[in-house]
Amino acid sequence: MTEYLLIIVGTVWVNNIVLSQFLGLCPFMGVSRKLETAMGMGLATTFVLTLSSISSFLVYEYLLQPFGLEYLRTISFILVIAAIVGFTELVVQKTSPLLHNVLGIYLPLITTNCAVLGVALLNTQQSNNFVESALYGFGSAIGFTLVLVLFAAMRERLAASDVPEVFQGSAIGMITAGLMALAFMGFTGLIKVS
Amino acid sequence: MSILSAALILVGLALFFGLVLGYASVRFKVEGDPLADQVDSILPQTQCGQCTFPGCRPYAEAIAKGEAPINQCPPGGETTMLALADLLDVEPLALNEELEPAAELPEVAIIIEKDCIGCTLCIQACPVDAIVGSAKHMHTVIESECTGCELCIPPCPVDCIIMRPLDTTIDNWKWKQPISTENTYPLIPMPLDSELNDKGLGS
Numbered sequence: 001m002t003e004y005l006l007i008i009v010g011t012v013w014v015n016n017i018v019l020s021q022f023l024g025l026c027p028f029m030g031v032s033r034k035l036e037t038a039m040g041m042g043l044a045t046t047f048v049l050t051l052s053s054i055s056s057f058l059v060y061e062y063l064l065q066p067f068g069l070e071y072l073r074t075i076s077f078i079l080v081i082a083a084i085v086g087f088t089e090l091v092v093q094k095t096s097p098l099l100h101n102v103l104g105i106y107l108p109l110i111t112t113n114c115a116v117l118g119v120a121l122l123n124t125q126q127s128n129n130f131v132e133s134a135l136y137g138f139g140s141a142i143g144f145t146l147v148l149v150l151f152a153a154m155r156e157r158l159a160a161s162d163v164p165e166v167f168q169g170s171a172i173g174m175i176t177a178g179l180m181a182l183a184f185m186g187f188t189g190l191i192k193v194s
Numbered sequence: 195m196s197i198l199s200a201a202l203i204l205v206g207l208a209l210f211f212g213l214v215l216g217y218a219s220v221r222f223k224v225e226g227d228p229l230a231d232q233v234d235s236i237l238p239q240t241q242c243g244q245c246t247f248p249g250c251r252p253y254a255e256a257i258a259k260g261e262a263p264i265n266q267c268p269p270g271g272e273t274t275m276l277a278l279a280d281l282l283d284v285e286p287l288a289l290n291e292e293l294e295p296a297a298e299l300p301e302v303a304i305i306i307e308k309d310c311i312g313c314t315l316c317i318q319a320c321p322v323d324a325i326v327g328s329a330k331h332m333h334t335v336i337e338s339e340c341t342g343c344e345l346c347i348p349p350c351p352v353d354c355i356i357m358r359p360l361d362t363t364i365d366n367w368k369w370k371q372p373i374s375t376e377n378t379y380p381l382i383p384m385p386l387d388s389e390l391n392d393k394g395l396g397s
Contacts, residue, residue, distance in 0.1 A: 063207070067199050076207055083211035087218050094222035 004135055009190070011139030017115050018147050019177075019184040024115030028148060029173060031106075033159075038152035042145030044106035046138070049116055051088065052081040053137025056120035057130055070124075077120045085111045115144060151180060230258035236277045240269045257282070265290045301342040301357045303335050309354035316346035316355060 015021060018028050024045075031041045056077045064070055089107045093100045110116060119140045123133045154176055163172050234254035245266035247253035256262035257278065264278040265287040272289060279286040305316070305325070312330040317323075324340040327333030347355050 059207070063203060067203060068196065069200050069203060072200055072204065076204065079204075079207055079211060083215060086215050090215075090218045090222045093224055097224075 004131070007132060007135045008139040008142070011136055012143040012146060013184070013187040014190055016143045016147060016184050016187075017119065017140040018144055019181040020188075021118065023118040024113055024144055027109070027113060027115075028144075028151065028177065029170065032148055032152040032155055032173070035149065035152045035156055038148045039145075041106050041109075042141075042148050045110055045113070045115070045144050046141035047088070048081075048085055048107065048110045049119055049141035049144070050134060050138045051084055052077075052116050053119050053123055053133045054130070055080050055084050057123060057128070057133040060124050061130075073121065073124055074117070077117055081116055081120070082111050115140070147180065147184075151177065154180075230255045232281060233257045233278065236270075236274060236281065237267060238270045238274060244268050263287060263290070301359050302337050302340040303342070303344070303346055303355050304358045305333050305335055306354040306356065307332050307334060309352050311352055313351060315349040315351065319346045319349045321345060 011017070017023050018025065027041055027045070031037045056073075059076055059080050060070075060073055064073055064076060085107055089100075092107075119137050123136055126136075128136055155173055158172055158176065167175070230251075231254075234251055237250040237254055239250050241249045245253045245262070247256060247262070247266075253262060253266065257264060264282065264284065265275050267274050268289065275289060276286055303324075310327075310332050312327065312332060314327070314329050314333070316333060317325045317327060321343065322339055322341055324336045325333050325346065326336060342357065342360075344357060347353075347357070
């Protein structure tokens with residue numbers, strides 16, 4: 001039980017997918033202008049990342065490893081993630097139009113997100129088992145959502161504040177992101193991650 | 195041997211997911227509301243929001259569900275309301291008076307200068323000072339200043355002011371207003387009776 005908790009804490013704070021592994025930086029800069037879109041993106045990512053880490057674990061464990069085809073993992077993970085996201089989008093559209101309105105435009109965006117593929121590959125690298133893979137994906141997504149929402153909140157304030165002209169727009173965003181990454185480095189050493 | 199199994203497994207994965215996605219796109223197909231589609235095709239698509247709905251499509255959906263009356267569309271006017279009444283097989287309603295009237299095509303006032311007696315009454319009436327001239331001298335309208343408010347027409351004692359649609363120039367050209375089905379849109383010059391009869395709309 002403790003190790004599961006450690007995985008969650010480790011992925012959310014210590015090895016945060018954005019601020020210490022530097023994956024998924026494009027949505028981090030791209031959809032963080034408004035708090036609402038950041039939340040929508042975070043929700044959708046949580047959904048996709050959990051699902052994709054489970055499914056890519058299954059494909060790796062039961063299809064690739066028995067035939068000694070580990071070198072095919074990148075392309076097969078992309079295939080699996082794209083197919084699952086597409087399938088989920090169709091199902092969500094049919095069963096819950098409300099949820100589709102919230103997640104709709106973000107779901108296809110996430111399909112090609114490096115964070116999603118990155119987490120799947122990290123899972124195989126660390127040879128996590130089924131539950132660990134699911135938790136790793138879920139924790140990473142929570143970490144992603146957390147920093148995305150925090151960053152969006154900061155950028156909303158920055159947009160209204162008196163920023164020197166040369167720093168306006170993306171520049172101050174980059175600086176803020178760097179400072180956040182520095183702050184998150186403070187969590188290293190909170191727990192020992194194997 | 196291993197290259198063969200690699201190819202087979204990848205092709206198999208791709209085929210499997212392709213089949214699943216193909217099945218899902220048929221099984222989970224979202225049908226639009228056909229009635230709302232029909233209503234939407236009658237509405238003028240000005241997306242003006244005067245019906246209190248955010249655009250024509252939401253209004254069409256509300257009509258299809260029976261949540262909104264059919265007389266809420268000022269741009270569509272009576273023709274749209276009658277077409278809706280016909281489609282939905284309900285009694286025609288008078289247009290809702292509380293809603294703002296449809297915007298007319300932009301017009302400017304023109305003074306027929308040979309009739310003008312130089313009374314300056316229209317100059318006093320003009321809210322934007324678009325009429326120039328002095329007492330016992332001919333007046334004229336500065337076309338670029340005229341807002342087409344028609345306030346100068348009633349005071350004129352010789353009725354020498356007329357309204358004329360604004361000439362289309364390269365500066366004020368716009369895409370044509372969308373035409374709803376069967377030319378029911380009143381802002382466009384109405385088709386001749388013979389054309390209407392061809393489409394079964396004439397009386």
